[in-house]
Amino acid sequence: MKTFRLIVLGTGLLLLWQLVVIITDAPHYILPGPLPVFHAIIDHWSTLMGHLQTTLTEIIFGILLGTALGISAALTMTFSPLLKRWLLPVLVISQAIPVFALAPILVLWFGYGMASKIAMAVLIIFFPVTSSFYYGMQRTEPQLLELARIMNGSPMRIMRYIVIPAAMPAFASGLRLAAAVAPIGAVIGEWVGSSSGLGFYMIHANARMQIDVMFAALTILSVVSLLLYFLVDFAMERLIYWEPYQGC
Numbered sequence: 001m002k003t004f005r006l007i008v009l010g011t012g013l014l015l016l017w018q019l020v021v022i023i024t025d026a027p028h029y030i031l032p033g034p035l036p037v038f039h040a041i042i043d044h045w046s047t048l049m050g051h052l053q054t055t056l057t058e059i060i061f062g063i064l065l066g067t068a069l070g071i072s073a074a075l076t077m078t079f080s081p082l083l084k085r086w087l088l089p090v091l092v093i094s095q096a097i098p099v100f101a102l103a104p105i106l107v108l109w110f111g112y113g114m115a116s117k118i119a120m121a122v123l124i125i126f127f128p129v130t131s132s133f134y135y136g137m138q139r140t141e142p143q144l145l146e147l148a149r150i151m152n153g154s155p156m157r158i159m160r161y162i163v164i165p166a167a168m169p170a171f172a173s174g175l176r177l178a179a180a181v182a183p184i185g186a187v188i189g190e191w192v193g194s195s196s197g198l199g200f201y202m203i204h205a206n207a208r209m210q211i212d213v214m215f216a217a218l219t220i221l222s223v224v225s226l227l228l229y230f231l232v233d234f235a236m237e238r239l240i241y242w243e244p245y246q247g248c
Contacts, residue, residue: 032212040216047201048220054197056224058114058186062121063178069122070129070174078137078163095127099188107193117194120185125178132174136167165242172236179232183225 014034020026021033028036041048073091077084103120110116140163148158190199198217205213 029209029211032215036212037215037219040210040212041219044213044216048198048217051196051198051201051217052220052224054114055117055183055186055190055199055221058117058189058197059121059182059228061114061118062125062185063182065118066122066125066178066182067129067175070126070178071133071171073126073130074134074137077134078159091127091130099124099185103188103192107189112193112195117186117189117197120189121182122185124181124185128174128177128181129171130174132177133167133171136170137163139170140166168240172240175236176229176232179229180225182228183221187221 017034021031024031032040073087077087099120102123103116106116106119110119144162144166145158148162186197187199187202190197191203194200198221202214202217205211205217
């Protein structure tokens with residue numbers, strides 16, 4: 001059923017795209033139709049896949065590092081209220097500064113390679129993972145915690161068998177959001193300074209007025225982002241088997 005919905009939704013979006021092109025009579029250099037973009041994908045397939053490999057690597061490493069840091073920060077704030085007072089302002093500040101403003105600084109610090117793009121993705125992913133996991137642990141049923149203490153459960157065993165499992169649905173929601181926004185960090189970093197990646201290729205195509213190629217790169221990036229989101233959604237559905245499914 002989910003696959004059927006995705007097919008219907010994708011077909012509907014393509015038809016809507018073509019309808020907008022017909023109604024507005026937009027020039028090709030402003031808004032190409034789906035068919036020219038499809039031809040551009042076929043004609044530049046090998047080049048697009050090469051740039052996709054770079055962007056996908058940045059996204060995956062960003063998700064892995066951002067998730068690991070987010071989990072570590074959430075656990076640290078849970079175990080240490082003192083450190084929580086210091087870490088929470090850092091979390092807020094990390095989201096208060098626009099990522100566009102940070103991108104040139106990260107490129108200056110980490111260079112034009114993958115490191116600066118991964119750092120951008122980590123910055124975007126860190127907050128939703130940390131906040132969802134931390135507040136999920138804070139919402140553990142008090143009755144379960146009290147029962148565990150009555151049965152002489154150690155803090156580590158309570159954390160492992162009660163608190164973390166109770167926080168997993170909230171953590172899954174944060175991770176799904178992280179998977180959806182991770183490409184933003186990588187692409188913004190590629191726009192600011194890079195020599196490869198779909199973001200770089202889009203800027204390159206735009207400068208040469210190859211608008212269909214630019215839309216081709218954007219289309220592939222959108223499809224890959226959706227696939228990545230649903231892959232994370234599928235993994236969370238299988239991992240949190242004790243909770244009713246809350247995903248797509």
